[in-house]
Amino acid sequence: GAGVSQSPRYKVAKRGQDVALRCDPISGHVSLFWYQQALGQGPEFLTYFQNEAQLDKSGLPSDRFFAERPEGSVSTLKIQRTQQEDSAVYLCASSPSGGTSGRGYNEQFFGPGTRLTVL
Amino acid sequence: KNEVEQSPQNLTAQEGEFITINCSYSVGISALHWLQQHPGGGIVSLFMLSSGKKKHGRLIATINIQEKHSSLHITASHPRDSAVYICAAPDMRFGAGTRLTVKP
Numbered sequence: 001g002a003g004v005s006q007s008p009r010y011k012v013a014k015r016g017q018d019v020a021l022r023c024d025p026i027s028g029h030v031s032l033f034w035y036q037q038a039l040g041q042g043p044e045f046l047t048y049f050q051n052e053a054q055l056d057k058s059g060l061p062s063d064r065f066f067a068e069r070p071e072g073s074v075s076t077l078k079i080q081r082t083q084q085e086d087s088a089v090y091l092c093a094s095s096p097s098g099g100t101s102g103r104g105y106n107e108q109f110f111g112p113g114t115r116l117t118v119l
Numbered sequence: 120k121n122e123v124e125q126s127p128q129n130l131t132a133q134e135g136e137f138i139t140i141n142c143s144y145s146v147g148i149s150a151l152h153w154l155q156q157h158p159g160g161g162i163v164s165l166f167m168l169s170s171g172k173k174k175h176g177r178l179i180a181t182i183n184i185q186e187k188h189s190s191l192h193i194t195a196s197h198p199r200d201s202a203v204y205i206c207a208a209p210d211m212r213f214g215a216g217t218r219l220t221v222k223p
Binding site: 044091108113119 | 154
């Protein structure tokens with residue numbers, strides 16, 4: 001596709017359920033980022049991949065959050081035993097290269113996000 | 120305290136007005152992103168700049184690395200400019216955003 005896509009666009013989960021959010025980056029993009037955006041706030045960094053390597057996961061809020069990108073393209077963000085505070089929009093972005101200083105030095109292309117609501 | 124701060128948080132303008140949104144940061148950076156987020160969540164990268172000024176259409180972004188400050192200006196604002204404008208440091212620390220509403 002022409003841009004970054006994410007699925008599902010909306011997800012409603014009961015507290016305690018596991019969810020999996022998918023990101024399809026722009027083909028050929030080396031870097032992939034996951035962000036969490038709470039209502040009325042700016043995005044907060046979760047994790048960053050360069051190809052299949054997860055280079056930074058410092059933003060993951062707990063060990064219930066897990067991300068993978070096994071073949072260096074599609075990525076999945078998994079949240080286990082969801083809690084109400086996990087309700088947010090989860091944004092994925094990709095970038096053509098890793099940059100000389102790791103994440104962030106090159107333009108990022110954002111997906112539309114997945115809005116997760118945990119009841 | 121957020122390391123990247125924006126002001127104002129909310130801004131309402133009449134069509135045609137000149138808009139300024141400010142971003143200041145407390146950490147040393149060498150570049151800054153300006154992003155636009157429309158209702159529904161889609162984010163578009165507007166500028167990445169490391170010095171001076173960049174212009175794209177009616178949008179102008181300036182940065183002073185030494186003073187740790189950047190501004191985004193919109194000339195001849197239009198209702199379609201209504202969106203949240205976010206500044207972000209290179210390691211993707213984001214400001215909370217400025218919600219701009221331009222009324223016809």
